[in-house]
Structure formats: structure tokens, C-alpha cells
Amino acid sequence: MMKNGFLFFIGLLAAFVFGWGGIALGSHLQLGALAPYYDDGEGSTFPARPQGLASRGQLVYADLGCASCHTQQVRRPDFGSDKDRGWGERQSVARDYIHQVRPQLGESRTGPDLANLAGRKAPYDGAELTQFLYTGIVPGTRVLNHPPYKFLFDERKIDGEVSANALALPASLAPAAGRQIVAGERARTLVAYLQSLNTPYEFPEARPVTPAASAKEGAHK
Amino acid sequence: MSSPSTTAEVTAADTAGRWPLLLLLASGLVWLVLSGVLALIASIQLHSPGFLADCESLTHGRVTALAETTFIYGWAANTGLGVALWVLGRLGGAPLRALNWAVVGTLFWNTGLSLGLVGIATGDATSFALLEMPRYVQPLLVAAYVAIGVSGILAWNGRRTDGTFASQWYAVAALILFPWLLIAAQTMLLWSPVRGVLQAVVNGWYVQSAFSLWLAPLALAGAYYVVPKATGRTLPSYDFASLSFWTLLFVGALTGGRHLIGGPVPAWIPTLANASCTMLLFHYAVVALNLRGAFSGGGTALRFISFGLVAYLLGAVLDAVTAFRGVALVTQFTYFATAQQQLALYGGISMFLFGSLYFAVPRLTGRAWASAALVRGHLALAMFGVLLLVVTLAAAGWTQGHDLNHAATSFADIAAHTRPWLLGATAAQASLLLGNLLLLVNFAISVSSVCCSAPAENSFRQPSTMEAHAS
Numbered sequence: 001m002m003k004n005g006f007l008f009f010i011g012l013l014a015a016f017v018f019g020w021g022g023i024a025l026g027s028h029l030q031l032g033a034l035a036p037y038y039d040d041g042e043g044s045t046f047p048a049r050p051q052g053l054a055s056r057g058q059l060v061y062a063d064l065g066c067a068s069c070h071t072q073q074v075r076r077p078d079f080g081s082d083k084d085r086g087w088g089e090r091q092s093v094a095r096d097y098i099h100q101v102r103p104q105l106g107e108s109r110t111g112p113d114l115a116n117l118a119g120r121k122a123p124y125d126g127a128e129l130t131q132f133l134y135t136g137i138v139p140g141t142r143v144l145n146h147p148p149y150k151f152l153f154d155e156r157k158i159d160g161e162v163s164a165n166a167l168a169l170p171a172s173l174a175p176a177a178g179r180q181i182v183a184g185e186r187a188r189t190l191v192a193y194l195q196s197l198n199t200p201y202e203f204p205e206a207r208p209v210t211p212a213a214s215a216k217e218g219a220h221k
Numbered sequence: 222m223s224s225p226s227t228t229a230e231v232t233a234a235d236t237a238g239r240w241p242l243l244l245l246l247a248s249g250l251v252w253l254v255l256s257g258v259l260a261l262i263a264s265i266q267l268h269s270p271g272f273l274a275d276c277e278s279l280t281h282g283r284v285t286a287l288a289e290t291t292f293i294y295g296w297a298a299n300t301g302l303g304v305a306l307w308v309l310g311r312l313g314g315a316p317l318r319a320l321n322w323a324v325v326g327t328l329f330w331n332t333g334l335s336l337g338l339v340g341i342a343t344g345d346a347t348s349f350a351l352l353e354m355p356r357y358v359q360p361l362l363v364a365a366y367v368a369i370g371v372s373g374i375l376a377w378n379g380r381r382t383d384g385t386f387a388s389q390w391y392a393v394a395a396l397i398l399f400p401w402l403l404i405a406a407q408t409m410l411l412w413s414p415v416r417g418v419l420q421a422v423v424n425g426w427y428v429q430s431a432f433s434l435w436l437a438p439l440a441l442a443g444a445y446y447v448v449p450k451a452t453g454r455t456l457p458s459y460d461f462a463s464l465s466f467w468t469l470l471f472v473g474a475l476t477g478g479r480h481l482i483g484g485p486v487p488a489w490i491p492t493l494a495n496a497s498c499t500m501l502l503f504h505y506a507v508v509a510l511n512l513r514g515a516f517s518g519g520g521t522a523l524r525f526i527s528f529g530l531v532a533y534l535l536g537a538v539l540d541a542v543t544a545f546r547g548v549a550l551v552t553q554f555t556y557f558a559t560a561q562q563q564l565a566l567y568g569g570i571s572m573f574l575f576g577s578l579y580f581a582v583p584r585l586t587g588r589a590w591a592s593a594a595l596v597r598g599h600l601a602l603a604m605f606g607v608l609l610l611v612v613t614l615a616a617a618g619w620t621q622g623h624d625l626n627h628a629a630t631s632f633a634d635i636a637a638h639t640r641p642w643l644l645g646a647t648a649a650q651a652s653l654l655l656g657n658l659l660l661l662v663n664f665a666i667s668v669s670s671v672c673c674s675a676p677a678e679n680s681f682r683q684p685s686t687m688e689a690h691a692s
Binding site: 030071 | 267271281283286346390402405416422426467470473478493550556628632633
């Protein structure tokens with residue numbers, strides 16, 4: 001086989017098709033047609049489609065490479081501390097991502113998981129998130145522990161009234177008198193995206209397997 | 222070095238291929254230094270988030286992508302192709318043909334890569350690991366790669382020997398398989414994206430295939446050629462080499478799912494990866510048996526290759542161990558995974574490539590390396606850098622993994638606990654960058670001397686003088 005060029009070529013082709021067909025095509029056959037889940041009781045389907053602003057925000061998230069430090073996949077309650085950290089009551093399942101143009105599962109948790117950021121018990125509101133993106137300082141602390149994304153903001157002269165999108169910064173970070181820091185379009189879409197990250201609906205396949213649970217239909221928790 | 226049984230060190234194939242191959246190798250080295258600068262910036266940002274934070278093009282997410290892309294598609298691809306073509310030319314027994322295609326391909330490859338990097342820096346990154354370059358440069362990259370590969374395939378088809386060698390199999394596999402991989406991956410991820418989590422599955426398959434079906438074969442093509450040449454002995458246990466080759470090609474790509482343990486994907490994907498990682502150890506064991514002669518030989522090339530061999534094997538064992546759920550519970554999503562990646566790519570692949578480079582360049586130029594001191598400096602800094610980088614990142618990752626599993630530990634505390642290790646990793650990146658600068662300078666002086674002076678006659682017959690001694 002190693003001497004016969006044609007057989008060698010066929011071998012290479014087979015090796016490629018084996019791996020590609022097995023992993024890429026195999027999983028596509030299994031999940032490619034995964035549909036939203038229709039809940040009879042609520043009369044609507046889950047997951048909900050993301051809003052336009054949030055979809056654009058996902059592109060900002062992708063472009064800035066946020067996934068190099070943040071995952072968006074909650075693991076089972078009995079595997080790791082994801083539930084204890086408040087990242088989600090249930091594990092993420094494939095159905096959560098079907099409407100996402102560019103799912104950002106990520107491979108690194110230098111920062112916290114964000115799959116359920118808006119659904120947590122103590123979520124940050126939009127103003128806090130916006131300010132965090134600007135300062136890189138987690139609300140309530142004093143340490144710089146995130147890159148400040150100042151380039152997503154504009155510094156402007158206050159012309160008449162203060163802009164509705166202006167940041168309310170502490171004195172140490174505030175701009176000179178008569179000037180304001182205003183969130184740019186990308187900062188606003190990114191915050192809209194982060195605030196849309198929420199997986200409230202419990203799909204049947206997301207329930208932990210326990211003998212007593214009847215896994216027939218999904219429900220809000 | 223005590224066994225210089227090789228004669229006729231510079232062959233007709235070398236003289237004919239000199240400039241096209243040196244162009245590939247030179248491109249690789251320039252990208253290597255650039256990727257070192259970018260990796261250093263990314264490393265500093267991990268412990269000092271404010272570093273260059275106002276520079277949008279160098280924000281952490283982008284600079285990480287830039288460093289990875291330059292390293293793989295700049296350094297490893299150019300150098301690996303240079304080595305693969307050189308090996309195929311020499312073993313084919315005739316000067317390489319269609320080298321003008323290779324030159325044009327090299328120029329287009331590097332142009333495409335440069336455009337891709339500008340794309341990443343200005344906001345067009347795709348966010349897929351190892352496929353960060355925007356889709357508008359991807360077809361160009363495929364075409365350029367094929368153009369470079371033509372020479373190698375012609376040399377393989379027109380070979381004048383009856384038998385074939387392991388280094389030829391690996392080189393040809395890398396030349397043929399990579400365009401298929403890149404086409405399949407960009408079709409399923411960039412042109413007609415699959416839905417939802419399937420993107421992560423396909424991305425994982427591509428990342429692993431790029432390693433197992435492209436980078437590892439490129440590196441092994443060089444190592445399987447240089448070790449017997451430099452030691453003057455045939456490879457032991459050579460009968461197993463073909464089985465090992467096919468094991469890597471068939472099983473390698475299946476191991477990619479180990480990064481998806483516990484994720485929202487079908488459970489068979491990580492489970493298959495777990496089993497495949499263990500199966501793949503057969504390939505690594507045979508490579509170790511085949512190339513073990515590298516440890517007994519002297520000379521720069523063999524020192525790099527023996528270091529690479531240890532790292533390549535250790536990387537495989539760590540992959541197999543961390544593919545188990547119990548271990549992944551700590552190491553997944555941490556710097557430990559980065560340490561494994563660096564061990565495989567820097568410790569394994571790059572060290573093999575360095576070894577082949579140190580062996581090939583004097584034979585392409587017909588002259589010894591310009592400075593033995595620079596060679597020694599590079600060897601020391603590279604080995605120290607890789608060791609320090611892998612150890613510090615692994616320690617940081619282990620700490621981080623345990624902290625993450627302890628829900629009461631805040632992220633500020635985790636950052637404080639890992640900070641000393643991350644400072645060490647930055648020192649390691651600096652050491653690697655400095656070492657690679659020495660190599661680039663030495664390469665530039667050695668190659669420029671070809672135009673300016675006649676070759677020293679004795680270097681042809683004394684292989685030991687061609688590879689500056691490292692001891």
C-alpha cells in the first residue's frame with residue numbers, strides 16, 4: 001500500500017472521510033434538524049428568537065474575542081460548581097443555541113460563564129454592565145480585573161442636556177467638567193446581547209436524570 | 222557528533238531548490254518572531270488587564286487570535302512546507318519541479334495571511350478557534366497551499382526509488398489532506414454554517430484534524446528524515462511505522478471532542494474522544510521507538526528533535542489523561558488546557574521543525590550556520606522557555622481548576638492565586654521570543670553569506686561542522 005501511489009491516495013481519502021464523516025457529518029445528522037420546543041401550556045415555542053439588537057451584539061462579542069476568556073455553557077449540577085456559582089439551575093443543552101447565528105461556547109473560564117448572565121439571582125442592570133465595560137472594575141470592588149473597553153465609548157462635550165447614554169462615573173474616573181462619556185453603538189448592542197443571555201425554560205432533555213422525574217414535558221421553573 | 226557516515230551533503234536537489242525553499246523557511250521565521258511578540262502581549266494582559274487595553278486591535282481576545290494565527294499559519298505552515306518539500310525532493314532522487322508554483326504560492330499564502338491578520342485586528346475575526354481569519358481570505362489560502370504543494374506531489378509521483386519512506390508518507394499526507402480540511406471546515410463554519418452547537422463540534426474536529434492530519438505529519442516528515450541521516454543509522458522498529466502512520470490519520474481526528482466534556486453536545490462525542498486518545502497512544506509509542514536514536518546522537522538538530530520527541534509523547538499522555546471526566550473536572554476551561562496546547566505545538570511540533578531547520582539550512586546554502594554562539598543561545602532559550610511556559614501554565618491551571626470547583630472562591634481571588642504563575646509564563650514568552658530572534662538573526666546572516674562569498678570547501682565533507690555544536 002505504501003508503494004502504490006493510488007492505494008496510498010485512497011487511504012488518505014478514507015482517513016479524511018472517516019474523521020469528517022464520523023464527527024462533523026455524524027453530529028449534523030443527529031442534531032442538524034433540532035427544532036424549537038413547543039409548549040402546549042404556554043402556547044409558544046422555546047427558546048425565543050433573539051432580538052435584533054442582541055443579535056448584533058453577539059457579533060461584537062465574537063469580534064472582540066470575548067470567548068477567549070468566557071464560556072457560555074453551563075454543566076450538569078453534579079459536574080463542577082456551575083450551579084453553586086449561580087450560573088444556571090440546569091445544564092445547557094443543544095436546543096438552547098439553535099437560534100444563535102454564532103454560538104459562543106468558549107473553552108476558557110478565565111472569567112465567569114455567561115450563558116445565563118441575565119437570568120441570575122443578582123443580575124447587573126444595563127447601566128452597571130455598561131459602566132463595567134468602560135472601567136473594567138466589577139461593581140462593588142476596586143480592582144481592575146477585566147480589560148477596560150474604552151474604545152467602545154465616546155468622550156463628548158456636554159451640549160445642553162447630558163446624553164441619555166452617558167455614564168454616571170465615580171469622581172476618580174469621571175471626565176473633565178463639561179464633558180461626558182457616552183456609550184457608542186457597539187457598547188449598547190453588546191450590553192443588549194449580554195442582557196439577553198438567559199435560559200429560563202427547562203427543556204425535557206435538560207432535566208437531571210432522577211428515577212422519580214417524569215420527563216414528559218418542559219416547564220418554566 | 223561521532224558518526225558522520227553521510228557523504229555528499231549538498232545534493233543537486235538542494236541547489237535547485239535553494240531559493241524557493243529558503244523563502245518558505247525565511248517567511249516562517251519572520252512570522253515566528255511576530256507571533257512571539259503577540260503572544261507576549263497576550264500573556265502580559267492575563268495578569269495585567271489594563272495593558273494596551275485602549276488599543277482596540279490588541280484587545281486580549283484579538284491579540285490571542287492574532288498570536289495563534291501567526292504561529293500556526295505563519296510559522297508552522299511555512300516552515301513545515303519548506304521542510305516537507307525539501308524532504309520529498311531529496312527522497313525523490315531528483316531536483317524538485319514546478320518550484321515557480323511554490324514561489325508564487327508562498328507569496329500568495331503570506332499575502333492572504335497578512336490580509337487575514339488585518340481582518341482580525343480590525344474586527345472581522347470569526348471567533349472560531351484556529352479559523353479566526355475572515356472568510357474572504359480563506360479561498361486564497363486554499364489555492365496558495367495547493368500551489369506550494371504541487372512540487373512535493375510531483376516529486377512523490379516521479380520518485381526514482383522502488384520503496385518509500387515514512388517521512389515521505391507524512392509529507393504527502395500533510396500536502397494532500399490540509400486543503401480538504403480547510404475546505405470542509407470553512408464550508409461548514411463560514412460559508413454555509415451548521416446550526417447551533419454543531420459549530421462547536423465542527424470547530425473541534427477542525428482544530429484536532431489540523432494538528433493530527435497536518436501539523437504533526439509536517440513535523441514528523443522532517444524528524445523521520447533527519448534522525449537517521451544525522452545518526453547514520455537506520456530507524457529501529459521500522460516495520461511498525463506504517464501502522465503508526467495510519468493510526469494517527471484515522472484515529473487522530475476523533476480525539477477533538479475531548480474539549481466538549483460536559484458540554485451541550487451529544488455525549489458520544491467526548492466519549493469517543495476519550496477512547497480515541499488512548500488508542501492513539503499506539504502511534505506515539507511507535508514514533509518513540511522509531512526515533513529513539515535521536516537521544517544518542519549529538520548535534521543541534523538531534524537535540525531539538527529529542528526534546529520535541531519527549532514533548533510530543535508527554536502531550537499525548539496528558540491528552541489521554543485529561544480526556545477522562547474526573548480529571549477534566551479540574552483541568553477543563555483552565556490554563557492547564559493552554560499548557561497542553563503549548564506543549565504539543567511549541568514543545569512537540571516546533572521543536573521538530575527547529576531540528577529539521579537546523580539540519581536543512583546548511584545543506585541548502587552549502588555553508589555552516591554563521592554563528593555557533595547564536596545556535597547555542599537559541600537552543601538554551603527555547604528549551605528553557607518551553608519548559609517554563611508549560612510548567613507555569615499547568616500550575617496556574619491546576620490552581621485555577623481547584624478554585625473554580627470551590628464555588629465560594631471569587632474570580633478576583635482566582636486571579637490573585639494564579640498571578641505568580643502567569644508572571645512566570647510571561648517570562649517564558651520573553652525567553653522564547655529572544656531565542657527566536659537569535660535564530661532569525663543567525664538565519665539572515667547565514668543566508669546572506671551565500672550571495673557574498675564562496676562556500677568553504679571542507680564544509681561539504683564534514684557534516685559535523687555544518688551543524689554548529691551545541692555542547
